[in-house]
Each structure stands twice: as structure tokens, then as C-alpha cells.
Amino acid sequence: MKSKKSYTPIKVLLSYVALLALVTAVGWFLYSENTVYNKLEDKIAFEKTKILKVSKLFSNIYKAESLGRKTIQTNSEKDFKSYLIETDSLKSRIDTLKQIVTTEYQKTLLDSVAYLLSEKTKNIQQLKAIKNKAEDEVSVNNAINEITRMESKLRKLVLRDFAKNPEQLGSYQRNVLRKYVDYLNQNIPDDSTNTLSKKASDSILANSKKLLTSVKLKAEKKKESLNFQENKLLKNEIAISEQLRKVLRIIEREIIINSIKNNTLKEKSLKKVNTVITASAIIGLILTLFFSILIVSDYSKSQLYKKQLEAANFKTKKLLKSREQLISTVSHDLKTPLSTIVGYTELLGNSDVNTKQSYFVKNIKNSSEYITQLVQDLLDFSQIEAGKITIEKVPFLLPEVINDVAKNIQTVYKQKNIDLVIHVDEKLNNRIVGDPFRLKQILSNIIGNAYKFTEEGFIKINAYKTTDDSFFSISIEDSGIGIAKGSQKLVFEEFTQANDNIEKKYGGTGLGLSICQKIIAILGGNLKLVSEFGKGSTFVIELPLLFDTSLNVTSEIEKRIFLNTKNYTFIVIDDDINLLNLTSSVLKQEKHHVLSFDNAVKALEAIKTTQFDFIITDIQMPVMDGFSFIEKLKNSNYTTYKNQPIIALTGRGDLEYSVFTKAGFTTVLKKPYSPKVLLETIQNILENNELPTVDINKSEEITSSKLYSLEPLKEFLNNDNEALYEVLNQFVESSEENLAHLENAIKEKDIFEINAIAHRIAPMFKQIEANEIATILNILERDNLEKSDLENLWNSLHTKTDLLFTALQKEIV
Structure with missing residues (x-):
């Protein structure tokens, strides 16, 4: 399938960038408008404060005018003082208002208000002075009234002495009564206590009354003049008061106009914000829809590609599974005849053969071993690739593992003049926890390569703890052919050699080091290489170090x-x-x-x-x-x-x-x-110790291509040879009997019976490490056993068991 580049992530990124840009722009605009809006709010609040102060000033002016009118009416000094206190308070409020107004015009108007208040105070003082002058007329009137009362005291009679309401009498009656009153007044006797005569008294009183009347006339004329001045001042007072209110209304109107202007700007700002938010929402919706359509379109395509990839993946997995099955089948089919070849080669080698035949047998054996190793490498590689490799964590002694592997390989290459030097740090003499089988597999490969590519000289194996004590290292140094620097990475790749000449001269599949590197990585370690062409190589294995802390019975x-x-x-x-x-x-x-x-x-x-x-x-x-x-x-x-x-x-x-x-x-x-x-x-x-959990599902692995090993059985029987031969005899006899039953079940294709017999006899073959036979029995033990495979499996099993039983008969003899 042709690979198609997906632009979906870019489109998603662009959509987020566009929306982010939109949100950022709108956010910045809203922030700016909010700043303006807050300033307008502050201005409006400020204008409202001024309006309140002006309104309070109005109220105080009305109060001052009321006190002023009361002062004019009562001419009271106390009321005048109250008026002056209120006027001073008004001036203080005007000064405060001047500090918060923003225009010079308003300040000028407030100055005029203060001036008018001063004029108003002067005017009231003048009215108060006029009032004081008007009191002279009152004094004259009081004097005339007093003289009139004196006339009464001098016993001068009047009409009222005889009639309560003389003005209501008729003219005749009133004239008669007046003549009578005059007569009586003329004939009133003098008071002996008075020094003045009645006539003289009348003259004094008359002159005084005349004088006071003259004074009254002058006072009335002056009063007319004062009334004119008073009226003028009152008009001036009214004019001043009106002018005060007018000035304050101008100030108030100007403040209200500014407040309305600010409110208008505030509404415009709100409308602008609303417009921008609406427009942003519409743009955001359009962008969302646009990119959603693009993304959904890409998603549909990706789903299509996904299905195609799934189909390709399924096909790939199927191919990999087929490859795995193919390798497994081919390896199995190869190992069956190889076991036969190896077995008969050993039998042939142990028989009487001449030199030429011995040479042929040796070549056959070498070729068989090469193919066996190739098959084993392919199986290991296949298991690692499929993730089916299993790792154990069991206690073991590292020096024993290293010595066993190195000594066994040394025996194979004993014809080479190579010194083997092994040194294990004493700190590693205690039991450690790990997978000894995998470690043996790694060491066998690397030490085997060291022997293979070294004709003479030395191989040094050194095991030690790392500086942080969390790992242990095993270095394998040889004095062999070495690896060129440009080829050192190649040796860890599958089916690759350092150069073409190596395969021709030394052989090998090119899988060994690749398998080692993968297994070491699975174990949590790493593999390093230091080499110089012509001067040898050093491989360093580093693996996690964990000591066994459980009860350690050494023997x-x-x-x-x-x-x-x-x-x-x-x-x-x-x-x-x-x-x-x-x-x-x-x-x-x-x-x-x-x-x-x-x-x-x-x-x-x-x-x-x-x-x-x-x-x-x-x-x-x-x-x-x-x-x-x-x-x-x-x-x-x-x-x-x-x-x-x-x-x-x-x-x-x-x-x-x-x-x-x-x-x-x-x-x-x-x-x-x-x-x-x-x-x-x-x-x-x-001892009531905690029992380890057993991995029942752990698959069996072929750990060796050899036909069998009696070491586990000898361990069971405590190296009792007599018991060993007895067990082997019994094993061969019972196995031949069971295999006969198995052959009949296979002919009848009775899967249940095949499973039962295979399960029953497999453990003993595993016990003596007849692993190839055990592998076939494991297959026959499976419930999903294919009937078409039975014949091939039986033929392979029959061949291997014949070889095994022949070899065991020799052991018994």
C-alpha cells in the first residue's frame, strides 16, 4: 500500500492556532475596552459625586436664604449669627467643590457663587441697619400715645367716657354729647396737687403733642425713604438669590451633561464589546466548522487508511506467524534427521572404521553440528522476535557457570595453543539471582567466538562488581583477529559478519552476537565491544546484580x-x-x-x-x-x-x-x-516458609541438541549405578510398551488417547533431558493436535526413541 502523508495534525494545529489568535485578539480588545469602561465608570461616579455636592449646596443655599429672611423679619442678632455660620459652611463647601471640578469655567462660576454670598451677607446687614432706623418712628408714636394717656390722667373727658362706640352714634347725638363733654372739661375743678393750672397743662400737652406730631411727620417721610431702600435691598436680595440658583444650575447642568456624555461613551463601549464578542463568536463558529469539516474529512481518510493498515498489519502478522511456523517446522524437520545423522554418526564413529571412513564421519559430524547450531540460532532468534523468550530468576553460583562454559569450550578447541585465564572477584562467590541458562547461552556464544577467531595466544575472562554494586560485569578478552572499527556495529546485526572472508574461513550464521545482545537487553543489561583489527577483541557483559538472601544450604x-x-x-x-x-x-x-x-x-x-x-x-x-x-x-x-x-x-x-x-x-x-x-x-x-509461586504456564525450551543426559537421573539416585541401571531397564521396557500403545492410538487417530499417553511418558524423557523427544511428546499432548501431523510426528518420535534406547542399552551394558 502506498504511504500517504497525513496533514491532519497540521490542520488541527492550525485550527488551534487560529482559535488561539482569535481568543488572544478578543481578549486584548476586551482588556482594552474594560480599561476604558472602568475609566468611564470612575468618571461617572466622579460626576455623580459632584452632582450630589451641588445638590447639597442647593439645599444649604435654601437653608441660608431661609435664615436670611428670618433675620430680616426678626432683626434678631442670634438669627443673624446663625445665618453667618451657615454662610461660612457654604463657602467651605464651595471651596471643596472647586477642588473636584474639572473646568476653569466651573471654578469661575463657583467663585461668583462665593462672591454673591458675600454680597448677600452685606445686603442683609444693610437691611438690618434700616430696620434699626425704623425703630425711631416707633419711639415717636410711643411718646404721642404717652401724652394722650397723660391727657386722660388730667381728667380731660372724651366721648368714649360716655359711649363705648361714639362713631356709631348719630350726628345729632354725637354733637350734643361732644358739647356736654366740652362743658364738663371746662368746669373740672383743679387738682390741689398740681402746681400748674389746667390751662397751662393743656398748653404744655398740646405743644408737646404738636411737636411730636411734627417729628412723626418727619419720621414718616424718612420711613418712606427707608421703605424705598428696603424694597430696593429686598429686590437686590431676590436678585442675588436668583443669581445664586442660576449659577448653581449652570454648574449642575454642565456636570449632568458631562455625566450623560460619559454614560453615552459607556453605552458605546458596551455596544462595541457586544459587537466584537458576537463577531468573534461567529468567526469562531465558522473557524470551528471549517476546521471540523477538514478534520472530519481527514479522519474519514485516516479511518480508511487505518483499515488498510490493519489489513496490512494482519497480513504482516500472518506472514510473521507463517514465518515463525515455517522456521519452527523447518527447524523441527531438520532436527529430526539431524538427530538421526548425529546419532548414527556417533554409533558409526564408535564402530570399527578405517582412517578414510573416520575422516568421512568427522566431516559428517562437523557439518551436522554446524546445521544443528544454525537451526538452534534460528529458533532462538524466532522466539526473541516473537517475544516468547522466558526469563528465570533462580539462585546460582556465577563462578561455576563461567568455569563450566569456558572449560567445555576449551575441550572442543583443545588442539589450539590458547591459554585460558579465568578470574572471578571474591565478592561474587555468593549465590546470585538470575537466569543461569541464558547466561550460559550468552557466554557460550561469546567465548566460542573468542576461541573460533583466535589461533594462539590467550583468552582472559574476568568477572567483577561495578563501582555502584548494582551490576556485575564479565569481560571476555582474546588475542584473536580483532574487528575493524568500521565493522564493529555490523557484528550485532542479524545474518551479518564483520567481512565476507570470515564466513568463508570460519563459518557461522551471523546470528550469535545479535541473539546475545537481545537476550542481555531483556535481562536488563548491556553488551559492549572494544576491538582493534589484528590485536584482538574484548566483549564486556553487564547484568543486574542481586544476591540470594534466602536460606543457603551449600551442600x-x-x-x-x-x-x-x-x-x-x-x-x-x-x-x-x-x-x-x-x-x-x-x-x-x-x-x-x-x-x-x-x-x-x-x-x-x-x-x-x-x-x-x-x-x-x-x-x-x-x-x-x-x-x-x-x-x-x-x-x-x-x-x-x-x-x-x-x-x-x-x-x-x-x-x-x-x-x-x-x-x-x-x-x-x-x-x-x-x-x-x-x-x-x-x-x-x-518450616512454614513462604512457598515460591510456580510458573505452571512456562513453556519448555530445548536447551541442548544432545540425545540425552543421565546426570539428573544420577542426582535422583545419588550416583547409585546399580539403581541407575535398574531404572534405565525399567524405563526402556515401559517406554517401549507405551510407545506401542501410542502407535496404535496414532493409527486410529484417537486424539484423547494420544494426549493421555504422551502426557504420561513425557516427564521421564524430560528427566533424562531427551529434549527432542520431549518436544515431540509435548506436541502430541496438545488438545489442538492436527491429525494430518500425526504420521510425521510418529516417524520422528520412532526414529529418535530407537536411537535413544540403543544408546541407553550401551549405558546399561
């Missing part, structure tokens, strides 16, 4: 002594007679009492009447499997069963560890297992 003898502190009774159940005998032998060597059964039903019958301490049982057995056995045992009322530990033995890889513990098993041992593992498991149970 099996100490372990046995520890276990032999008490003898226990074990019930062992296994349908495979060979493994049954092996497990029983290990326990018997520890002086324990063992009751062995090849059938779970028989074991249950014996348990009814037998006191015991442990049960060790296989899981997949005919008649009654391990799960059914433990269920019946737990549901029974046997007095001998008191929840004793039950250890499961299994070769199944389809069940989780929790399945066994939930069923009631104490722990699980996976077949094949070593005596050491069995005894350590029993010891952990006795």
Missing part, C-alpha cells in the same frame, strides 16, 4: 542431614511407574517411609488405615485424576486425614498456580523436577 549432604532430623511417612501417587520409582527413591534415600501407588483409588483405600505425613500426587492420571483425588479425600471422614500437606506433580501448562491452591494443594512441582527442588519444597513446608 546436599547438609540438606539431607537437616531433613533427617525426623523421618516422615510419604504417600506417592503417579501413573508413570518410572517417575513413581524415582520420587520414591529420593525419599527413601532420606530415610523416609514411602507408600507408592500407580492409581489414586488404591491410594485412597490405603489412606483409610494408614497414618501419614505427606502426600505427593500426579495430576493427570487415568481412573481418577489429582483434583478428584483431593476432593474425595477432603470430603471423606478418614480419621487418618488431618489436613496434611499435599504436593501436586504436573506436566500441564494450561492451568494457573492459583487453580491448584484453591483446590486444596499446598504447592505444585512441575515435571521434570530435581531431587534438590523436591527436598527444598518439603523443607519449606516443614
Whole structure:
């Protein structure tokens, strides 16, 4: 499929940039407008303050005018003082208002208000003076009234003395009464106390009254003049008051106009903001829709591309799976005849052959070993690429691993004059936790290469802790041909050699170092190379360092002594007679009492009447499997069963560890297992130690292409040769019988029976490390076994078992 560049991320980025730019612009505009708006708000508030002050000034002026009118009316000094206090307060308020007005015109108007107030005060003072002058007339009137009262005291009669309302009398009556009053006044006797005569008194009174009347006339004329002045001043007062109000109204109107102007600007700002926000929302919506359409369009295309990629990916995975299956199948099909070739070559090499034939056998063997290594490398590479490689974390001794690998390789290249020097730091003598098998695989490859490319000189292997104690390093230095600097990276690539001549001269597939580098990376370390062409190479392996802190029993003898502190009774159940005998032998060597059964039903019958301490049982057995056995045992009322530990033995890889513990098993041992593992498991149970979780699903791996190894079996039997030969005899006989049953089941294509037989006999083949045979049995054990593969698998199995049994017969002899 043609690769098409996707512009979706760019479009998404542009859409975000455009929206961000829009938001930024709108934000900046809103910020600017908000600043303007706040300033207008401050101005409006300021104008409102001025309006309030002007209104307060109006109120105070009205109050001052009221006090002024009261002063004019009462002519009271107290009221005048109150007026003056209020006027001073008004002047103070005017000064305050002057400080907050913004125009010179307003300040001038306020100055005129202050001036008018001063004029108003002067005017009131003048009116007050006029009022004081008007009081002279009152004094004259009082004098005339007093003289009139004096006339009454001199007994001069008047009409009122005889009629209460003389003006209401008729003219005749009033004239008669007046003549009578005059007559009486003329004939009133003189008062003996008066020194003046009646006539003289009348004359004095008349003259005084005449004088006062004259004065009154002058006062009335003056009053007219004062009234004119008063009226003038009152008009002036009214004019001043009107002028004050006019000036204040002008100020107020100007302030209100400014406030209205600011409010108008405020409304315009709000409208502008509203317009911009609306426009921004519309633009944002348009941009969103536009880019959404573009993105949705690209998304549709990407979905199409995704489907195409998924189809291509599926095809690629299928091809990779096919490649993996092809490599596995080809490797398997190659290893089957290779095993036959290697086996017969060894048999042929051990027979009587002449020199020429021995040369042919040697070449056949070398070629077979080369092809075997190639097949193994392809399998390892395929497993790493598929992510199926498994890593263990078990305790081991690093010096033993290094020595074993190096010594074995030295034996192969013993004809070369090469000094092997091994040095391991004493700090690494304790057990460390890791994967010893993978470490052996790495060391075998690198040390093997060192021997291969070194004709003479030395190979130095040095193991030490790194400075931070979190890693340990193993350096492999040789004095071989070395690697040119430009080719050093190539040696870690698949199917690549440093140069073409190396493959021709030394052989090799070009996979070894690539596999080593990948495995080291999986282990959490790294691989370094320092080399100079013609002067040798140094490979440095760095791996995480973790010491084993668990109970470390250094020897099996100490372990046995520890276990032999008490003898226990074990019930062992296994349908495979060979493994049954092996497990029983290990326990018997520890002086324990063992009751062995090849059938779970028989074991249950014996348990009814037998006191015991442990049960060790296989899981997949005919008649009654391990799960059914433990269920019946737990549901029974046997007095001998008191929840004793039950250890499961299994070769199944389809069940989780929790399945066994939930069923009631104490722990699980996976077949094949070593005596050491069995005894350590029993010891952990006795000491109530935490039992390690067993990876039941861990797949079996071919760790060697050799036909078999009796070392595990010898370990089981404590190197008892007689017991070994007996077990081997029994194993060969029972295996031949089982294989005959297997052949019949394969002919009948009875998958269930094939699975059962393969499962039953596989553990013993694994126990003696007949790994190629065990691999075929593992395939035959699978439920998804293809019937079309049965014939090829049987032929391969038959060939390998014939070779194995022939070799084992020689061991027995």
C-alpha cells in the first residue's frame, strides 16, 4: 500500500492556532475596552459625586436664604449669627467643590457663587441697619400715645367716657354729647396737687403733642425713604438669590451633561464589546466548522487508511506467524534427521572404521553440528522476535557457570595453543539471582567466538562488581583477529559478519552476537565491544546484580542431614511407574517411609488405615485424576486425614498456580523436577516458609541438541549405578510398551488417547533431558493436535526413541 502523508495534525494545529489568535485578539480588545469602561465608570461616579455636592449646596443655599429672611423679619442678632455660620459652611463647601471640578469655567462660576454670598451677607446687614432706623418712628408714636394717656390722667373727658362706640352714634347725638363733654372739661375743678393750672397743662400737652406730631411727620417721610431702600435691598436680595440658583444650575447642568456624555461613551463601549464578542463568536463558529469539516474529512481518510493498515498489519502478522511456523517446522524437520545423522554418526564413529571412513564421519559430524547450531540460532532468534523468550530468576553460583562454559569450550578447541585465564572477584562467590541458562547461552556464544577467531595466544575472562554494586560485569578478552572499527556495529546485526572472508574461513550464521545482545537487553543489561583489527577483541557483559538472601544450604549432604532430623511417612501417587520409582527413591534415600501407588483409588483405600505425613500426587492420571483425588479425600471422614500437606506433580501448562491452591494443594512441582527442588519444597513446608509461586504456564525450551543426559537421573539416585541401571531397564521396557500403545492410538487417530499417553511418558524423557523427544511428546499432548501431523510426528518420535534406547542399552551394558 502506498504511504500517504497525513496533514491532519497540521490542520488541527492550525485550527488551534487560529482559535488561539482569535481568543488572544478578543481578549486584548476586551482588556482594552474594560480599561476604558472602568475609566468611564470612575468618571461617572466622579460626576455623580459632584452632582450630589451641588445638590447639597442647593439645599444649604435654601437653608441660608431661609435664615436670611428670618433675620430680616426678626432683626434678631442670634438669627443673624446663625445665618453667618451657615454662610461660612457654604463657602467651605464651595471651596471643596472647586477642588473636584474639572473646568476653569466651573471654578469661575463657583467663585461668583462665593462672591454673591458675600454680597448677600452685606445686603442683609444693610437691611438690618434700616430696620434699626425704623425703630425711631416707633419711639415717636410711643411718646404721642404717652401724652394722650397723660391727657386722660388730667381728667380731660372724651366721648368714649360716655359711649363705648361714639362713631356709631348719630350726628345729632354725637354733637350734643361732644358739647356736654366740652362743658364738663371746662368746669373740672383743679387738682390741689398740681402746681400748674389746667390751662397751662393743656398748653404744655398740646405743644408737646404738636411737636411730636411734627417729628412723626418727619419720621414718616424718612420711613418712606427707608421703605424705598428696603424694597430696593429686598429686590437686590431676590436678585442675588436668583443669581445664586442660576449659577448653581449652570454648574449642575454642565456636570449632568458631562455625566450623560460619559454614560453615552459607556453605552458605546458596551455596544462595541457586544459587537466584537458576537463577531468573534461567529468567526469562531465558522473557524470551528471549517476546521471540523477538514478534520472530519481527514479522519474519514485516516479511518480508511487505518483499515488498510490493519489489513496490512494482519497480513504482516500472518506472514510473521507463517514465518515463525515455517522456521519452527523447518527447524523441527531438520532436527529430526539431524538427530538421526548425529546419532548414527556417533554409533558409526564408535564402530570399527578405517582412517578414510573416520575422516568421512568427522566431516559428517562437523557439518551436522554446524546445521544443528544454525537451526538452534534460528529458533532462538524466532522466539526473541516473537517475544516468547522466558526469563528465570533462580539462585546460582556465577563462578561455576563461567568455569563450566569456558572449560567445555576449551575441550572442543583443545588442539589450539590458547591459554585460558579465568578470574572471578571474591565478592561474587555468593549465590546470585538470575537466569543461569541464558547466561550460559550468552557466554557460550561469546567465548566460542573468542576461541573460533583466535589461533594462539590467550583468552582472559574476568568477572567483577561495578563501582555502584548494582551490576556485575564479565569481560571476555582474546588475542584473536580483532574487528575493524568500521565493522564493529555490523557484528550485532542479524545474518551479518564483520567481512565476507570470515564466513568463508570460519563459518557461522551471523546470528550469535545479535541473539546475545537481545537476550542481555531483556535481562536488563548491556553488551559492549572494544576491538582493534589484528590485536584482538574484548566483549564486556553487564547484568543486574542481586544476591540470594534466602536460606543457603551449600551442600546436599547438609540438606539431607537437616531433613533427617525426623523421618516422615510419604504417600506417592503417579501413573508413570518410572517417575513413581524415582520420587520414591529420593525419599527413601532420606530415610523416609514411602507408600507408592500407580492409581489414586488404591491410594485412597490405603489412606483409610494408614497414618501419614505427606502426600505427593500426579495430576493427570487415568481412573481418577489429582483434583478428584483431593476432593474425595477432603470430603471423606478418614480419621487418618488431618489436613496434611499435599504436593501436586504436573506436566500441564494450561492451568494457573492459583487453580491448584484453591483446590486444596499446598504447592505444585512441575515435571521434570530435581531431587534438590523436591527436598527444598518439603523443607519449606516443614518450616512454614513462604512457598515460591510456580510458573505452571512456562513453556519448555530445548536447551541442548544432545540425545540425552543421565546426570539428573544420577542426582535422583545419588550416583547409585546399580539403581541407575535398574531404572534405565525399567524405563526402556515401559517406554517401549507405551510407545506401542501410542502407535496404535496414532493409527486410529484417537486424539484423547494420544494426549493421555504422551502426557504420561513425557516427564521421564524430560528427566533424562531427551529434549527432542520431549518436544515431540509435548506436541502430541496438545488438545489442538492436527491429525494430518500425526504420521510425521510418529516417524520422528520412532526414529529418535530407537536411537535413544540403543544408546541407553550401551549405558546399561
